Amino acid sequence: MRIPLIAGNWKMNKTVQEARQFIEDIQGQLPAADQVETAIAAPALFLQTMLDANHDDVLKIGAETCYYEDEGAFTGETSPRALHQMGIPYTIVGHSERRRYFNETDDVINRKVQAVFRNGMTPIVCCDETMGRRESGEKIHWVVNQVSAALKGVSAEDAAKIVVAYEPSWAIGSGTTASSDQAEEGCYLIRQTLADIYSDDLANGVRVLYGGSVKPDNIAGLMKNDNVDGVLAGGSSLDEKSFVQLAHYQSL
Numbered sequence: 001m002r003i004p005l006i007a008g009n010w011k012m013n014k015t016v017q018e019a020r021q022f023i024e025d026i027q028g029q030l031p032a033a034d035q036v037e038t039a040i041a042a043p044a045l046f047l048q049t050m051l052d053a054n055h056d057d058v059l060k061i062g063a064e065t066c067y068y069e070d071e072g073a074f075t076g077e078t079s080p081r082a083l084h085q086m087g088i089p090y091t092i093v094g095h096s097e098r099r100r101y102f103n104e105t106d107d108v109i110n111r112k113v114q115a116v117f118r119n120g121m122t123p124i125v126c127c128d129e130t131m132g133r134r135e136s137g138e139k140i141h142w143v144v145n146q147v148s149a150a151l152k153g154v155s156a157e158d159a160a161k162i163v164v165a166y167e168p169s170w171a172i173g174s175g176t177t178a179s180s181d182q183a184e185e186g187c188y189l190i191r192q193t194l195a196d197i198y199s200d201d202l203a204n205g206v207r208v209l210y211g212g213s214v215k216p217d218n219i220a221g222l223m224k225n226d227n228v229d230g231v232l233a234g235g236s237s238l239d240e241k242s243f244v245q246l247a248h249y250q251s252l
């Protein structure tokens, strides 16, 4: 049984005060974590404040990225060891914005995945796909390659805990979400890739999310797919009311 995961990615939005207010406001409004798990990935600078405000401890607080070394002379970077020590369970790795604006390569992403596991956290690994690649039919090997590269050298024991998100970049922040069929197709492809690398059993236990313009009015259609186990929402996770609605997608 894969417990659905409704995750938000705040990107570079909000201030520490706004982050605290959001967490205070949603206390008591989320589903039980054994029914629907909820998480918000936020800038490292907010995390301690968010943890402190998260009294009912239902929401998981995650990071948006971290470095692949545990510590050292890497000015400005975030240590995965420090994140783990704070009590952070999830870190997004390989978001398309990191790939595009910060030149993160498959190799860097693979090292980050390993660092996140080494430090006892779970990576939410993002796979991207451009419209050009979709239209040229290149989509399949692009997604397969990203998943394979991210997991190079990762043991089955660790890979069984991973979360993967299919986030077509043409759907991110565009207001155009993938159709329910396109989301299912991308998530299915990721699961098949995991089955090819590891095993059917492992692939069947891993949660695969869809991300790209997910909103309260389209989440139910996306979530009814067999291979879509949750969402990674950007814009609609910034508003308390819409994040709580996403978490209660079953009653929308």
Ligand SMILES: O=C(CO)COP(=O)(O)O
Residues within 6 Å of the ligand: 009, 095, 167, 171, 172, 173, 174, 175, 211, 212, 213, 214, 232, 233, 234, 235, 236
């Ligand atoms: O990038 C995303 C989540 O990681 C999706 O962002 P939007 O929901 O704003 O399209």
